[in-house]
Amino acid sequence: MTSHHWNPQGPSGMPHHRYRSAFDRVPVAEIDREWPRNRITQAPLWVPVDLRDGNQALAEPMDPARKRRFFELMVSIGYKEIEVGYPSASQTDFDFVRLLAESRLVPEDVTVVVFTPARRDLIERTFESIAGLDRVVVHMYTPTAPLWRDAVLRAERDELRELIRRAGADVLRCGADRPGIRYEFSPEVFNLTEPDFALEVCNAMIDLWDACPERPVIINLPATVEVATPNVYADQIEHASKNLDRREDVILSVHPHNDRGTGVACAELAVLAGAQRVEGCLFGNGERTGNVDLVTLALNLYSQGVDPMIDFSDVDAIHDTVVHCNRIGVHERHPYAGEYVYTAFSGTHQDAIRKGFQRHAVRAKEAGVPESQARWEVPYLPIDPHDVGRDYEAVIRVNSQSGKGGIAYLMRTEHGLELPRGLQAEFARVVQRHTDETGTEVDADTLWKLFSAAYLEDPEPAVELVGWSVEHVPSGDRLTATLRTKDETTTHEVTAEGAVSALVLMLAQHGREVEIVNLIQQSIEPGRSARAATYLEYRTNSGTAWSVGIDVSTTAASLRAVLAAA
Numbered sequence: 245m246t247s248h249h250w251n252p253q254g255p256s257g258m259p260h261h262r263y264r265s266a267f268d269r270v271p272v273a274e275i276d277r278e279w280p281r282n283r284i285t286q287a288p289l290w291v292p293v294d295l296r297d298g299n300q301a302l303a304e305p306m307d308p309a310r311k312r313r314f315f316e317l318m319v320s321i322g323y324k325e326i327e328v329g330y331p332s333a334s335q336t337d338f339d340f341v342r343l344l345a346e347s348r349l350v351p352e353d354v355t356v357v358v359f360t361p362a363r364r365d366l367i368e369r370t371f372e373s374i375a376g377l378d379r380v381v382v383h384m385y386t387p388t389a390p391l392w393r394d395a396v397l398r399a400e401r402d403e404l405r406e407l408i409r410r411a412g413a414d415v416l417r418c419g420a421d422r423p424g425i426r427y428e429f430s431p432e433v434f435n436l437t438e439p440d441f442a443l444e445v446c447n448a449m450i451d452l453w454d455a456c457p458e459r460p461v462i463i464n465l466p467a468t469v470e471v472a473t474p475n476v477y478a479d480q481i482e483h484a485s486k487n488l489d490r491r492e493d494v495i496l497s498v499h500p501h502n503d504r505g506t507g508v509a510c511a512e513l514a515v516l517a518g519a520q521r522v523e524g525c526l527f528g529n530g531e532r533t534g535n536v537d538l539v540t541l542a543l544n545l546y547s548q549g550v551d552p553m554i555d556f557s558d559v560d561a562i563h564d565t566v567v568h569c570n571r572i573g574v575h576e577r578h579p580y581a582g583e584y585v586y587t588a589f590s591g592t593h594q595d596a597i598r599k600g601f602q603r604h605a606v607r608a609k610e611a612g613v614p615e616s617q618a619r620w621e622v623p624y625l626p627i628d629p630h631d632v633g634r635d636y637e638a639v640i641r642v643n644s645q646s647g648k649g650g651i652a653y654l655m656r657t658e659h660g661l662e663l664p665r666g667l668q669a670e671f672a673r674v675v676q677r678h679t680d681e682t683g684t685e686v687d688a689d690t691l692w693k694l695f696s697a698a699y700l701e702d703p704e705p706a707v708e709l710v711g712w713s714v715e716h717v718p719s720g721d722r723l724t725a726t727l728r729t730k731d732e733t734t735t736h737e738v739t740a741e742g743a744v745s746a747l748v749l750m751l752a753q754h755g756r757e758v759e760i761v762n763l764i765q766q767s768i769e770p771g772r773s774a775r776a777a778t779y780l781e782y783r784t785n786s787g788t789a790w791s792v793g794i795d796v797s798t799t800a801a802s803l804r805a806v807l808a809a810a
């Protein structure tokens with residue numbers, strides 16, 4: 245790339261010459277690609293591999309109780325094909341498959357998948373584990389990419405072709421007379437395998453296992469290690485989809501990992517390119533940077549109006565179970581499920597979200613549908629947090645980046661107060677001072693403390709209203725009030741056009757002038773102890789300021805606001 249005056253970046257000094265482009269590592273077949281024009285209109289078959297690929301990547305693999313809990317979770321939210329382990333790898337994996345076989349944990353419409361390398365003893369052990377299970381996919385894999393052939397298997401193509409054929413035949417022999425068993429083959433690191441060789445070994449399995457409508461064969465094409473931009477994987481998948489034999493009787497599956505952080509993109513583009521089945525893990529656990537995240541994939545579809553066919557309506561419960569089983573956390577920014585993903589701290593975002601909620605409520609009313617059913621269009625929130633069981637209350641949080649909108653939102657949702665616009669701006673300055681000083685987030689309680697200190701009656705007031713009554717008389721309202729100051733307690737009677745004006749006159753007689761500019765009364769929603777709030781804007785030497793009164797009655801709230809101003 246030529247350098248430009250607007251781009252002053254220089255060489256990093258890192259030894260980038262040690263690496264090669266994916267295009268120099270694997271031939272990518274030329275295709276007349278169709279995937280960029282396609283759309284995803286239905287969910288693929290999701291196959292969680294947490295209990296195998298996810299589990300093999302854990303420092304502490306799941307114990308039987310964790311495996312069981314994870315399995316039950318996956319069944320309960322709607323997965324129908326679940327990879328449950330690598331039974332020849334460990335006694336724990338073997339025993340878990342036996343538990344499934346000997347219990348009623350596998351519903352009639354769920355198929356379990358067991359994973360095996362292409363070695364006779366391990367294949368036989370795998371079949372031993374599934375005795376008694378009615379619906380099973382036996383998933384066999386071998387490395388096929390040149391580096392793996394060379395470094396790991398030390399086998400040429402011919403040798404490997406023969407190894408695969410022999411192992412495929414072993415699988416077939418062990419599965420004979422078991423009509424509920426289907427077969428899956430994975431050429432490991434498909435994305436770094438020469439396309440002609442990948443097709444050759446896959447087609448050999450399709451033929452050997454006799455793919456047919458009653459017993460389709462699953463061909464799973466893993467991006468075991470991501471090495472290229474997702475469009476390259478999509479091309480590879482489309483090429484395979486168009487060149488696999490008996491395509492109608494093949495279920496084309498993908499298994500992206502996430503080494504470049506583009507596992508989700510790889511899976512989505514692969515589905516555009518013809519993949520019908522996606523293997524991955526919940527929240528993206530798995531080897532190194534993980535397997536593709538099935539939660540993000542499903543909810544990405546949901547956000548486009550496509551039913552993910554998996555129930556994520558309580559994403560926090562799913563999150564908690566997965567974190568418990570894996571003993572690995574989920575990042576605060578993780579799409580759809582992280583702690584912060586439905587939260588805005590920044591002022592303009594909060595303002596937009598608050599207005600968006602209001603607009604949503606109005607539109608739902610106009611359409612005559614509940615808000616939970618109305619079309620979702622709220623700025624900055626791709627989906628309604630409520631749909632995945634998250635609270636609106638957590639949507640807006642306040643720190644030094646926040647503006648009046650977010651603060652007003654919290655005052656309404658947490659404390660029931662609809663602050664007038666002028667008061668919002670003034671209170672935001674109070675909060676800003678606090679957040680600038682402390683550098684911390686302000687929770688609802690602190691917000692209330694700041695608000696009370698700034699606007700409600702002083703707990704040790706100079707003038708206190710210890711008792712009052714109002715009587716309506718022909719010339720207005722007669723206020724009888726007992727006022728207490730530091731020095732004396734006196735009772736007065738003043739008639740004016742209203743109780744508020746009467747109290748203002750009374751205070752003036754005590755040398756405390758309050759000039760009211762604006763007075764706004766608000767009834768507070770049911771369920772709160774106080775039912776009325778009065779917001780009072782009054783004149784000061786330097787402009788205007790606000791005070792607030794809150795009480796069970798409107799008159800009491802207004803009198804309190806006047807006293808707070810005084």
Ligand SMILES: CC(=O)SCCNC(=O)CCNC(=O)[C@H](O)C(C)(C)COP(=O)(O)OP(=O)(O)OC[C@H]1O[C@@H](n2cnc3c(N)ncnc32)[C@H](O)[C@@H]1OP(=O)(O)O
Pocket residue numbers: 297300330332333334360361362363366385386387396397432468531
């Ligand atoms: C991309 C993936 O995720 S693949 C799945 C990886 N998962 C795991 O490895 C977890 C479970 N694995 C295990 O517990 C063990 O590796 C076992 C039980 C399967 C095998 O253990 P061991 O017999 O001790 O073999 P080990 O793990 O040391 O080495 C692997 C051997 O299998 C060979 N091999 C690797 N993959 C395959 C395969 N798909 N099919 C046949 N042989 C294979 C290797 O070349 C190596 O052979 P060598 O010993 O002749 O050099």
Ligand SMILES: CC(C)C(=O)C(=O)O
Pocket residue numbers: 297385430431432433464466467468469499501
């Ligand atoms: C599907 C298997 C072989 C796998 O986990 C991978 O290649 O990543």
Ligand SMILES: [Mg+2]
Pocket residue numbers: 297466468499501531535
């Ligand atoms: Mg994998």
